[in-house]
Amino acid sequence: MRYFSVSAQCGSFRAASEQLHVATSAISRQIKLLEDELGEPLFERSAGRKQLRLTAAGELLMNYIRNDESEMRRMRSDIDALKGMRRGKINFGVPESFVRDFLPETLAAFQQQYPNITYNIQVSGTPKLLEMLARDELDFALSFNPQPISDIKHIYEMLLPTCVLAHVTHPLASKKSVRLSDCAEYDIALPDSSVSAKVVYDQMFSDSRIEPRTNLTSNSYELLRSMAIQGLSIAIVNSHISHSSSSKTQYRYIPFDDPRVKPQRLTCCIRRGRNLSVTALTLIEFFKKSLFQLENNK
Structure with missing residues (x-):
């Protein structure tokens, strides 16, 4: 069973052999015995296939393991x-x-x-x-x-409420709340396509018929926040998640008052x-x- 599990995870008997420090032939032989006992093939075997692929029976056995x-x-x-x-x-x-x-x-x-x-x-x-x-x-x-x-x-x-994060000197920092249209004239840091929130943000801007002035995209929310805190852009983020009572004198979280901007779930x-x-x-x-x-x- 262990030989089967490691072979499935590694994708080949040779790779499993190197990980288990067991001869490839021994692994292949033990898996054949397991298949004979179960009465079903566990891996698809065809000429030219380099990567092991589980059969339906193999998937069931892997879930069991x-x-x-x-x-x-x-x-x-x-x-x-x-x-x-x-x-x-x-x-x-x-x-x-x-x-x-x-x-x-x-x-x-x-x-x-x-x-x-x-x-x-x-x-x-x-x-x-x-x-x-x-x-x-x-x-x-x-x-x-x-x-x-x-x-x-x-x-x-x-x-969690969705907010704009901005440096304290930014024009939006003095507002009690903002609308999405208020962000249109400023540079903004946004997540890239690898971040699930991008779809949400794209839909918000599309519904508002706004083309954001994006000056940075990244898969790192911490980088987006840091850019905003340093005053290089603004960022759309969830409200601050912390028990600390930091005064945040250098930056502000400004809540949205806009029906197109939804809270973060x-x-x-x-x-x-x-x-x-x-x-x-x-x-x-x-x-x-x-x-x-x-x-x-x-």
Whole structure:
């Protein structure tokens, strides 16, 4: 089963051989025995094919292995939980906009209660995080404006106001609120096509019949924010996500008062049917409580 799993992940028996330090012939022989036992081929075999491709039976077996590995990880984490959560590892993903303030602040508070928990944190855009969730590479993920996916379940949701971020000296910084048309005459930093929010922003500008003066595009929200904070442009972002009471003397978040500008939908999501460990569930509840406090303190 392990030879099969690694071969499927690597895409070839030769690559699996190098990873497992086992002869290619031994891997091929064991998989043939597995296919004979199941009575179905697990890989498509045709002349000239370089990349291994799973058959329908192979896909079913791979899903079984993923679920079995997931259950084993959960069992180990639950045993750790019985010891008072003295140990445990949580794999989760977040968008880049959480990295600067919210995530370090929240994990610092969580770590005070559970000091020996370790984390594997993936920082990426929502589409990539949802792909990783579906492959069981993450326990859960925070996402912005996710597209509906049958395998993904959203267990928490909140709406964050969409704002303009501008340097304190920018003409828009003195306004209590803005419309999208107010942004038309200024340089603006926008996400590129790899970021899911680009579709939302493009639709907003199209509905308003506005051609934005884009002076920078990037897949990094932190770069877009930094450009605006330095006064090189303005940026359209969600409201600040932080427990800190920074005065933000050098920049301003100006809310939109425009029906064409929708709030950002923030969700916490898991793979449907996934049984999470006690440690992961505890961290999710901690995140939810922290986000709820932020929402009610605004």
